[in-house]
Every structure is written in C-alpha cells, then in structure tokens.
Amino acid sequence: MSNTGLEEGAIGFLSVYPRSRTSWFQQLLSLIYFEEHRKGIGNLETVDRVPFFEYNFRKMDFVERPSPRLFATHLPYYLVPRGLKNKKGKIIYIYRNPKDVTCSYFHFSKNVTLQVTSSFEEFMEQFLEGKAKGEESQFRYRLGTLHCHKSLFNIQFLMYEEMKKDLKGSLSKVCKFLGKELSEEEMDSIVRQATFQNMKYDPRANYKNIIKTRYGLEAKGHFLRKGTIGDWKNHMTVEQNERFDKIFQRKMKDFPLKFIWDMNEE
Template identity: 70%
Template sequence: MEDIEKFLFKFKGYYFNRLPLDIGFIENLDNFEIRENDVFIITYPKSGTIWFQQLLSLIYSEDHRKGAGKLETMDRVPFLEYNFRKMDFEERPSPRLFSTHLPYYLVPSGLKNKKAKIIYVYRNPKDVMCSYFHFAKNVVSQFTGTFEEFVKQFLEGRVMGSLWFDHIKGWYEHRSLFNIQFMTYEEMKKDLRGSVSKICKFLGKGLSEEDMDAVVRQATFENMKDDPLANYDNIIAIGYGLNVKGHFLRKGTIGDWKNHLTVEQNERFDQIFQREMKDFPLEFIWDVNED
C-alpha cells in the first residue's frame, strides 16, 4: 500500500495534494474575501474540472472564443487551494473565476452570503475512480500499486479529495447555504449545447448564437485534448517532468468503468454505493446509452 503521507496533507479531515499546497493560505482560507460576482466550479477530482474551466473561460472571455487569447485555462480559472502560478487573487479583475475541490466546510465563509455563484459538477463515481487510477499512476506518479489496491484506497477516502461520498453529500445537504447549481458530467457529454445554455442562464450570461457555437465547438473533449492552452500538458511538464506517461485528459467517456472493474469489484462498489447514497435524490448516469 502506498505511503500516502508522502504525497497528501490532511487538514480538518480532508486530504490535500501536498506538492502545490500553501499550508498557510489553507489555514486562513475561511477569511478569504469573496466578491459578489465571483464564480466557483466545485468538483471532486476527475469529474470534469478542466472541461468546466474551459467552458467558463469561453463563456466569459471573447478573446478566448475568438482564439486570440494566449492565456492557459489554468490562468483564466485558477484553483483556489492550489495556486500553481503564485497569483495575487486580490489583484485579479472581476468577475473572478475559480475552481476548487474543497468540501463545503472548508470554503471561505463569504460564499455563504448566496451572492457569489457556485456550479457543482459531479460524475458517476465508478468512472471517477477509474479515471483517478490512471491519473494517480501515470500522471502524478503517486500510486504504483494494482487497480484492486487503488479501489480499496479510493473507497476508504485515502486520496486527494478524501471520500467521494462525503464530498457530494456534504455539498448537497448544505446547498441551502449557497447559491449553487448542480450539473452532471454525463449531461454535458450528451448535450453540450443544452448544458452551456443551462450554465449561462444560471450565471446570467447572454451569448449570441455565434458565440454559443464557438463555445460548444471549442469545448468538445477532442478539441480540448489538442489545445495546449486547455489540456494541462504544460502543467504536467512543469510539475512532474517531461517523461510523464499520461495526460490530464485521457478518454472523457461515460461507462469506461466497465473496462476496469471485475464482477466482484463492481458488486462490492454497488453495495457500498447503495448503503452510502440511500435516499440521495440526485441521479447518476452509469452508461452512455442511459437516458
């Protein structure tokens, strides 16, 4: 089993990635000043974070839509807790766009005034787990064990982001504290244009048909994978070296878990899911053919 303490930092019951973390910033995060027009994407790792960063930056940036901007997605929609670029967030012009994996109880208290907007994107956890396995093994090289060992670690919450079940349930059960919209990774895959319209309505952003076409075209998984400003390959090279085998953007499909889980692993996962998510009202799509 991996020596997770080497790579993870536990703070108030939640596991952070140790490498890019400013612990002093995290300890004072509750007091981070929120502006009324801030927008936050909140995800559990491997649930469409980079895709949604690209969507938000396309919706808010005309330069990005027209292909004139040279900023990477990481610079347009930076992580709050992982400040890779050492930005001064207070100097950023409004509206500020952020992404985060934080649980509900660690976000700045200013988000509870319901003025800043939050979009929580979730994905079926079997695909999350399989995507996470490849990411941990081939991109950040923090895991060298078998898939079975990773399944156990994931289901125990001994990964960056901690336990998936706690993350989504915590945000949903405390949704009344925030101005929050829940969306699924799978609905975005099945109807990207409809999803962009839904996002724009929540954000109060009106786009022309031409701008909508540009957002949808540039935010397809295939286009993002080939776009060095969007695919995080530069971040990988800087943070983890040039010899990394994997990519942040791997397949982006629905139902890839069927290529990984054995019958026994799948049954075990289902039992845990049914126990943990009993009476949970949000719906999940497990297969590309599901409605």
C-alpha cells in the first residue's frame, strides 16, 4: 500500500508567481494524493482539492480540512503562515522563466480577467517596473526573497521547464520530497493525465467553472492557453528582449537558480 506522505495533520503548500503553472501542479498534487481523482471516479475540482489559501473561493473552513491539508498560494514571503517559517509543513515552489510568465500574464489579464487594455509592449514595461496588476515584479518578488530565506522553510524549488521536459522525473522528485510512495502504474497514470492537452479539456482541472463564476461570460480566453516554453519569442521584438535581459541581469545577477528560455536549451 502506498504511504500517505506528509506527517499527520501537516500542511503542504504550493507556492508560485501567477501564470507559472499553478493549475498544473494543483492537478499533479490531486493525482498524487487522491486515488479517486487518479481513477476518474471523483468529480471534485482541483481548486477544491488544493484550494488557494488567500482566495478561498468556496468559503471553506481550512482548520477543519482533513490531512493532508494541501494549499496553493501566490503570497509573498512575508505573508505566508508563521508556522511554515518553523518548517511546520512542506513548500514546493514552482518557478518559470519570466519572459514566458510576462506573455502568459498579458493574455490572461487581457482575455480572461479583462483587466488590461494596453498593448503587450506597455504591459511588459509595467511588469518590468513591478506595476503589472498591482503586483511586485517577478525579479524582486516571491522567488528571490523566498530563496534568500530558504533556510527557514522545508522547501523544494522546481523549475516549470524541467517539469515540461521530464514530467516523470520531476514527479519522482516531488514524491520523494513529500514522502509519498507510488507504484510504477500510478506514476504512469499521473503523467498521462497531467499532460497539458489532457488538462486543458479536463473540467476538474481547467478552471472553466471558476472563470465563469468569477469573470462572467465576457471572458474570452482559456485559463490554460499554450503551456509552451519560449512563447516569448512570438511576442517580443529584438529591442524588447534586449531591454528585458538588461533589467533581468541587473536585478537577478546574484540569483543562484538557473532559468531555461528555450525548449531546445539544456
């Protein structure tokens, strides 16, 4: 029998910057921990199995949630629950190259939430200046600060692009960190169900119902759009890319984690 993973009553947190594939990992955690989700005999959506800590769409009583208590969050370092800084619970932080994040964020804000009317060029400038939708920038936001304070947390950093290239290898790494043992058959089932195309058309995982509830019928786009690596090349001009690189190098020059910018990059 598979181990349950996480200590009894412990909390697991998935922490990401917006548009870094939160929904993908919510699906992965749902498939890892809930057999009925994996076998397709439960219709509970991933946002209910791994709810957002700060949004609480369903008005849940988080204290009464049974173990394992799994949450997703976009909260910055200084707002996370105090217990996490004492290593009470485990954190998985998914990070993605910020050029693709910018492109994904632009389309999401323009077509789904309808909060952007500017061009991509204007949006990119807002993002680089830390003004996109009122958020701090990718560079000085959650990733850099959290990594600087990683000794306070029981945390695993995971790159989205590595997951995209080797999902099964990344899944093995996650299960080891969580203390969750799965059979080879269960692993293969999770990998198969967690592909981008399968998720895009899975009503449990694609956020279609949430979009309809929160943003209404005016929303034109899909929560899951492309999920590719290097889509920024279809949006940025040479000049915009050079400006992005200049600011990135200045703000992240001492950052130890690597980024992958292209699908063919090792």
